[in-house]
Amino acid sequence: MKIMVAVKHVVDYNIVPRVKQDGSDVEISGVKMGINPFDEIAVEEALRLKEKGIATEIVAVSIGAENSKDTLRHALAMGVDRAVLVQADGKLQPLGVAKLLKAVAGREQPDLILLGKQAIDDDAGQAGQMLAALLGVGQGLFASEIKVSGNEIEVNREVDGGTETVALQLPAIVTADLRLNEPRFIKLPNMMMAKKKPIDVIAATELGADFASHLSLLNVAEPAPRKPGVMVNSVAELVEKLRIEKVLA
């Protein structure tokens, strides 16, 4: 079984993002970046399937600018076999990403495509579902456990109010949720080796997919700060304050 994993290069999850002075966008120049954490979980799951002898080859694909190579190197250091960068400068939106991934899938012919459930920068959570729709295959979203048996993948998924299990015919799309696994720690020698591994680069324009924008960003802003809080000294005082606020009967 061949697995394709989509990985996005995003602002590191520990960084508190700041707005550019003119409010036109989020400031990302000079900010620490890395693999989208949910995509890292997707990579880890692919590796585990290979270690179990279920997957034979794993190819990681990223779409973005030259710096997305850092995230592909992270995936290589974790243990994926190959890395492909679809080079596209400027901002991409989920529909364009899905179309480009579909084109790559057409070349790679994977049996399973893994993605993170959402990227932690734009928080759209659309690419996996859109890709599934474009390929006409099933989608197992928010996976917390997967099991491959024959031509089927069983996905335990986190849904509102509990969990649900669905079985998808392969090929299929699965998006990783937080509890699917805990990604491995990368050892230094693996990181060094990954630096030497080749990354296939394809220009997005070569893929014949329409990745034009459907949304334009008008401005960004930080949410209004909360008013400073009050410390109370006892449960009784707390209850009294909450009654004054009318949030307690």
Next chain:
Amino acid sequence: MSVLILAEYDGQHIKQSTRQAVTAAAAWQQPIHLLLVGADVSALASQAAGIAGVARVIKVEAPHLAHLLAEDVAAALQQVAGEYQVIVAAHSTLGKGVLPRVAALLDVGMVSDVIEIQAPATYVRPIYAGNILATVQSSDAVQVVTVRATSFEAAADGANAEITSAAAPAAFGKVRWVSEQRNLSDRPELATANVVISGGRSLGEQFNALLEPVAHKLNAAIGATRACVDAGFAPNDLQVGQTGTVVAPELYIAVGISGAMQHLAGIKDSKVIVAINHDADAPIFKHADYGLVADLFKALPELNAALG
């Protein structure tokens, strides 16, 4: 010009989030239609037809829709989509599964988790886990939008909409529903509750014993931190935060929660935040409207008693 909303239900009740989506959809000032998909949705259809602001309820019924798969719901939605300029759903697990699929099938972009609508095509939505609010404008002829339900009031009853039916498309067939594990609780749903009381890992094995009585008196939903869930003291679906459920209740009570960034991102839209923690230096106090430094194991029973 009309707006189509994907309705959601829980057993025999139209969900609160659907009523909130109706209020959101009023921004377009166009007739609002609800799409109800399921095996037998007659009783639900009458309920949906009563929601103020709804002009029509469209039923799509078939035996294979007893358990809703996003692939089948998307096909049902796509089938009727031609008449609509706007397609809306709550940003729930169903909405998140179905709407991107529909958008791709219609070859249009989509706007997720919208908290403000400036009709016809401009939206405010949180990015970077709510640390930033982005205003975006869509250039598509059909708007496909999921809304953060808690940002909108729930529409009350007060209509008598017509109920129509549309044929169900054939089953998608490549996905099989296997089973579900519902966390049965008589508590309100976490994402839409007016009051939420959440506990951290320090509550340990006493998580339920301490929170349940207070939650009962406040008619509150119970939430938990990621650490608490990971430690096995609370089930997955109780996780509040950027990677769990985002909440925006009138009152949020954080008990024994230090205030990790991803947790704070999921509660910041709450109207009043209360923090009770034994550690006076816990970051949560910087984000709380009312803070109480106290031993949880004493403060919770005291709070329970004070609520009478």
